[in-house]
Amino acid sequence: MHAVIPYVVAALLFGLGVYGVLKRRNAILVLMAVELMLNAVNLILVAADSTIKAGLTGVQPEAWAYAVPEPRAGAIFALFVIVLAAAEVGVGLAIVLQFYRLRRAVVLDEVALHEHDHEQVSADHATVAEQNRNAQVSS
């Protein structure tokens, strides 16, 4: 097995993820690109897990190289990263949906970071309710 193949695949996937995060405007697509990056890291962890020990054959059996008798730590880290990604997607989508409920948009360019907009939001709600009432009356 040539270890360079999964590593190169992981590097390309990470580059694609960076490209997607920077290019996409839709928050859900940004989350998808983040998933690609996390998977690239997972792939590197698993590949290192299966190649590093074979690469250590000529090395003296030092304590740092064999901390546990059978080092499968890369796979376990990958499992942990998968769990972290699931938590991240859950909270991220909750934020996206809440923002959509407030503003009817999921476009990241239009997120106002610098205004303190309590009043703005409540005023929006008031006008929306008023328009709904007018629509009911007129129909």
Place this chain on the structure above:
Amino acid sequence: MTVADALMLALGAIAVGSGALVVTSAHLVRSGFYLVVSLGAIAGLYLVLGAELVAWVQILVYVGAVVVLLLFAVMLTRAPIGPSDDLDRPALPAALIGGGVGLGLTVLLVDAFRWTEYELPPPGTGRRVGEQIFGAWVLPFEVLSILLLAALVGAIVLSRPDIGARPDPNAGAEPAPEPGPIGESPEVAARLERIAARQAAAQARVRAQHAAEQATEVAEPAQEQTREDALKDQARNVVFQAREGAPKLGRTPDMPLEPAPDPRVIESTSTEVSRGRPELPRGTRKGPPRELPSGPTRDDEGT
């Protein structure tokens, strides 16, 4: 070039190709499905590399849960079906940075590993991974479970507006006055005016017609009131009653109505004729008149 190499090349090509489609597709939903393909190919890579449990967890958690969650979010945010043209920023800076990162990492890793042959370790079984997790890595495992719980609670708090909301800074102040027609946007105001004008015109037309009929009646008093005329009067009664009983603007149904005079008696219509007749069909009356305090009038009708 062994079988493992060929498999990894094929799966890697699938993963990278569908990953590229994820970040370039103009369809939101297709991006999600290309993500499924990419993650499945990566799970195949895990299988080739001997991490069996990670591969199945990848398929279960990523393909089965995360992508479904993403597609649910696509659905809930009313994403358009079909291509949308406003998904992307200008691609050049992103392509520069992303390509730089990807190519830099590729060069680094290729330089580190060259074309060296490694022997694959025996495939890890779930038993060994379990012993590792609950032996050497039990503390991170427990911390991770707490983190999952925190993420769960955080997602619930975020998506429920009634808990965890910051107090409104101007909660103590009086509520904003109800925006009147003056404060409306010009389109809404114009629409309301048009509706009011149309209603006024319709009322004026009906009144004028009625007045003209009455004038002809006065002009020809000798004309006998036929059964047809009585029916017309009755129909007019129905129309006017429905109009009077219809819900008024600014009044909710459970608000007590002011005790109107008998709503079925209308000036200058021949109520005497309709009084004596059987009850009118109910289908002509709508809504709130059912709840009018008009019991006495019903009783009157009965007698």
